[in-house]
Amino acid sequence: MAGSTIDHLVAFGVFLAAILLFISLFNQTLQTAILYQQHRQLATRCSDMLDNILLNPGYPINWGRTNCTPTSFGLQDPEFTEYRLSPFSLMRLQSLTGTPIVYPKTGLTYSNISAGFGNFLFVPYTIAINYATATKLLGINNTYGFQLTISPIVTVAITETKPTNPLTLAVRAYGSGFPLSNATLSYCFLKVVPEGPGKNPSYSSTFGTTYTNDEGLAVLTFSNVASTDSYALIVYAHMSGLVGIGYKERIISDKRYVLPLIDSFEDRRVLLAHSYDVHYYGPPESAVFFNATFVLLSEDFTLREMPMENSTGKIGKVNYGQGQPYATLTIPTYNPGILVITYESNNEHGVVLMPWGLSSMAFSITFGAQSNNMEWVATDLRQVLVNGVAYQAKLALWSYEGQQVIG
Amino acid sequence: MMRTVEILLVIIIITGAFVVSSLFAVLPSPRQVSPINLRRLALTTLQTLDADYALSEIVFKSANDPKWDELQIALSACLPPNIVYNLTVYEVQNEGQQLYQRIKSITNAESLGISSDAASYLTASSNVTFGVTPEKIGERGVGGTLYILNCSDANGWWITGYTAQKLAQDLYNLLSPYFKRTVMVQTTAQLGQILNGTALQGETLQSAVVINTFGETVPIPSGYYATQGSQDSYGKYCYILGQRVRQYNWTWASIVGWPFYYVSNTALFASNQNGWGIYGMVQVSSYGLQAFLQGLDNQPYSHTQSSTGSPGVVYLTSIARQYSNYYGIYPSPYQTATRALPQSIQSTFHLTVTTCIFTPVNNYYAGAVYRHAGTGALLALGLTRTPDIRLTALGLLCDYKPRLYRSEYTAMGTSRLVVLQLGQVGGV
Numbered sequence: 001m002a003g004s005t006i007d008h009l010v011a012f013g014v015f016l017a018a019i020l021l022f023i024s025l026f027n028q029t030l031q032t033a034i035l036y037q038q039h040r041q042l043a044t045r046c047s048d049m050l051d052n053i054l055l056n057p058g059y060p061i062n063w064g065r066t067n068c069t070p071t072s073f074g075l076q077d078p079e080f081t082e083y084r085l086s087p088f089s090l091m092r093l094q095s096l097t098g099t100p101i102v103y104p105k106t107g108l109t110y111s112n113i114s115a116g117f118g119n120f121l122f123v124p125y126t127i128a129i130n131y132a133t134a135t136k137l138l139g140i141n142n143t144y145g146f147q148l149t150i151s152p153i154v155t156v157a158i159t160e161t162k163p164t165n166p167l168t169l170a171v172r173a174y175g176s177g178f179p180l181s182n183a184t185l186s187y188c189f190l191k192v193v194p195e196g197p198g199k200n201p202s203y204s205s206t207f208g209t210t211y212t213n214d215e216g217l218a219v220l221t222f223s224n225v226a227s228t229d230s231y232a233l234i235v236y237a238h239m240s241g242l243v244g245i246g247y248k249e250r251i252i253s254d255k256r257y258v259l260p261l262i263d264s265f266e267d268r269r270v271l272l273a274h275s276y277d278v279h280y281y282g283p284p285e286s287a288v289f290f291n292a293t294f295v296l297l298s299e300d301f302t303l304r305e306m307p308m309e310n311s312t313g314k315i316g317k318v319n320y321g322q323g324q325p326y327a328t329l330t331i332p333t334y335n336p337g338i339l340v341i342t343y344e345s346n347n348e349h350g351v352v353l354m355p356w357g358l359s360s361m362a363f364s365i366t367f368g369a370q371s372n373n374m375e376w377v378a379t380d381l382r383q384v385l386v387n388g389v390a391y392q393a394k395l396a397l398w399s400y401e402g403q404q405v406i407g
Numbered sequence: 408m409m410r411t412v413e414i415l416l417v418i419i420i421i422t423g424a425f426v427v428s429s430l431f432a433v434l435p436s437p438r439q440v441s442p443i444n445l446r447r448l449a450l451t452t453l454q455t456l457d458a459d460y461a462l463s464e465i466v467f468k469s470a471n472d473p474k475w476d477e478l479q480i481a482l483s484a485c486l487p488p489n490i491v492y493n494l495t496v497y498e499v500q501n502e503g504q505q506l507y508q509r510i511k512s513i514t515n516a517e518s519l520g521i522s523s524d525a526a527s528y529l530t531a532s533s534n535v536t537f538g539v540t541p542e543k544i545g546e547r548g549v550g551g552t553l554y555i556l557n558c559s560d561a562n563g564w565w566i567t568g569y570t571a572q573k574l575a576q577d578l579y580n581l582l583s584p585y586f587k588r589t590v591m592v593q594t595t596a597q598l599g600q601i602l603n604g605t606a607l608q609g610e611t612l613q614s615a616v617v618i619n620t621f622g623e624t625v626p627i628p629s630g631y632y633a634t635q636g637s638q639d640s641y642g643k644y645c646y647i648l649g650q651r652v653r654q655y656n657w658t659w660a661s662i663v664g665w666p667f668y669y670v671s672n673t674a675l676f677a678s679n680q681n682g683w684g685i686y687g688m689v690q691v692s693s694y695g696l697q698a699f700l701q702g703l704d705n706q707p708y709s710h711t712q713s714s715t716g717s718p719g720v721v722y723l724t725s726i727a728r729q730y731s732n733y734y735g736i737y738p739s740p741y742q743t744a745t746r747a748l749p750q751s752i753q754s755t756f757h758l759t760v761t762t763c764i765f766t767p768v769n770n771y772y773a774g775a776v777y778r779h780a781g782t783g784a785l786l787a788l789g790l791t792r793t794p795d796i797r798l799t800a801l802g803l804l805c806d807y808k809p810r811l812y813r814s815e816y817t818a819m820g821t822s823r824l825v826v827l828q829l830g831q832v833g834g835v
Contacts, residue, residue, distance in 0.1 A: 241455055
């Protein structure tokens with residue numbers, strides 16, 4: 001009798017221990033399956049959301065060309081179908097990566113989408129769409145986080161191989177590490193012509209077309225360019241539907257210059273600020289005289305200069321400090337292009353560029369939040385066109401929910 | 408002892424079950440769990456390559472044309488380095504043969520790995536012409552006549568930059584394919600003739616569409632209509648017009664601004680001007696629209712003002728955008744409205760909005776077709792000048808919805824199917 005009781009007790013004890021162990025083990029298996037489902041769902045959601053952003057212009061459909069906050073978020077160009085994005089909606093996204101600047105004369109902070117010195121794009125926070133607004137409009141605030149990167153597919157790199165007699169520039173076009181051989185290059189070369197102290201500079205422009213060789217390389221030469229001359233070169237490369245853009249400036253002065261700041265998309269108005277007002281270099285300061293022009297890419301892939309009336313504010317001067325107002329300039333068109341501003345100050349001169357429409361200078365933008373410390377990040381890709389320029393749109397998506405299943 | 412042995416057997420069975428289930432419940436590799444949507448990537452790549460029709464041009468070239476190398480370079484350049492591809496072009500053949508015949512393939516790898524996905528894209532030769540035959544309005548029922556007011560003896564207002572005659576010609580080109588008969592009303596006398604119920608060229612008068620190309624002005628025939636309609640600065644004429652629209656079940660289209668604000672006849676009003684220095688015209692003011700609607704609703708005539716609103720920027724409705732694509736008419740999707748008709752006219756004059764061209768703002772319709780409960784209709788575009796007659800055409804087509812019969816475009820040698828298959832290499 002006692003033996004039977006002991007047998008039952010041992011058996012029950014072993015059975016209980018085994019059941020607890022197996023519950024724990026099966027729980028692990030279930031968690032693995034749930035995790036799989038969640039990751040799979042996140043990938044599907046990522047693909048859907050990317051399509052949702054890229055195939056929808058938002059509302060109002062032309063919000064990229066206004067200063068209003070959209071009530072629905074989307075980046076599609078309202079004048080097209082398929083994966084074609086609005087170059088102006090992209091301009092209105094607040095950059096995640098660029099260091100913002102503050103301009104005391106307007107009291108505003110500006111999102112910095114610039115691509116190095118001389119290639120500026122600053123959009124005030126008051127009209128840039130921030131991440132919090134975008135997540136609310138997409139209906140994912142506090143549930144999902146995302147980072148959207150729009151970057152050009154084709155890179156056009158320009159290096160100066162000989163500074164003068166003649167000026168020689170090497171242009172290399174490539175995409176994803178593969179050279180664009182036999183691509184057509186359309187270029188615009190603008191040389192600053194200083195007119196002396198207290199005067200606005202003028203400029204001379206040269207337009208042309210050439211082709212890359214088998215290695216995706218082309219050499220451009222320009223005579224009558226001294227080593228002390230400032231210039232800007234803008235190159236469009238195109239082949240079989242792919243379009244890429246490159247640019248290079250040489251400047252003689254990089255302290256006193258003109259800084260273009262977007263003021264109003266709706267009115268196409270740009271503020272021109274003295275660099276000292278933003279960078280606080282300190283004295284001595286002097287006025288900067290400028291002369292602006294606008295260059296656009298025509299449908300036959302050639303660059304053309306669009307004349308600007310004097311009434312647009314294309315010629316003027318800006319100075320540093322209180323009592324010295326900024327200048328304003330009105331872009332003459334809603335067509336994307338490049339604002340070229342030549343400047344001169346105390347015999348120092350240079351040129352800065354600003355895209356009107358993100359694609360005009362193939363700027364890339366990263367919009368959203370950082371995915372650091374997230375358990376799982378799903379990504380998806382699309383090839384898109386922004387005003388005819390080939391871009392890649394990459395969305396990284398993560399979830400703020402469902403972490404508790406990790407055992 | 409026996410119980411312990413039994414428990415041990417149970418443990419062995421459960422362990423077996425766990426081992427077997429664990430074999431199936433393994434979390435796959437990240438690439439399988441969270442894959443890049445290769446199908447979409449392939450489709451968008453093909454669309455990018457065909458952005459300026461370069462792909463459509465290359466795939467019709469002979470197999471040894473150097474342009475194929477350019478295509479391969481572009482393809483390699485635009486895909487991420489870890490993506491391998493195979494692009495195959497097929498000829499679309501006639502019925503009775505193998506439907507797709509392979510023309511050429513280009514690839515950058517021997518194999519696309521264990522998982523791949525593909526997208527297809529149909530390209531058409533640039534030599535192909537696509538025929539579209541529209542269904543004629545009135546083919547299956549009454550009506551089918553389009554009258555375009557092109558009166559040489561009247562002046563327009565709020566059509567700045569155009570003449571009514573130029574707009575009439577453009578409207579003729581746009582809309583005449585959709586109607587059984589299009590008649591240009593060349594004089595105010597001819598307008599009087601159709602108002603009297605007499606056809607000009609043997610056309611069907613009943614259920615016609617009448618487009619007034621004179622903007623805020625409406626031509627007025629001399630004689631009966633000028634005499635009977637002269638009351639209240641020709642407000643009565645607008646009333647009679649409303650009655651005629653009702654009588655003949657017409658759809659009256661006003662292309663811009665405040666309808667029936669002026670009447671014009673250059674001979675009749677040679678010494679009158681509209682208040683803004685344009686001779687040959689008399690201002691009816693806002694009474695004209697109200698009088699027209701009274702006539703349309705068969706109400707007794709009274710000299711009452713109408714009102715309009717100024718909602719500002721208005722947007723095409725989703726239906727209008729859909730038909731914009733269907734008929735290939737692409738006006739700007741947003742316009743400025745300063746003479747939008749109020750919603751209240753629907754209940755006052757027994758009207759129903761059958762087509763809304765612009766999304767209503769604050770109970771104002773910037774562009775809509777108002778159909779009367781009995782007969783007759785009014786298309787009013789309360790936009791600011793200058794007029795875009797494509798909006799009038801779009802509004803009418805949205806309302807009548809004639810079908811388009813498109814010609815066959817997969818004829819032999821005119822279409823090629825491009826299939827881009829993508830695979831991923833490297834990583835896990």
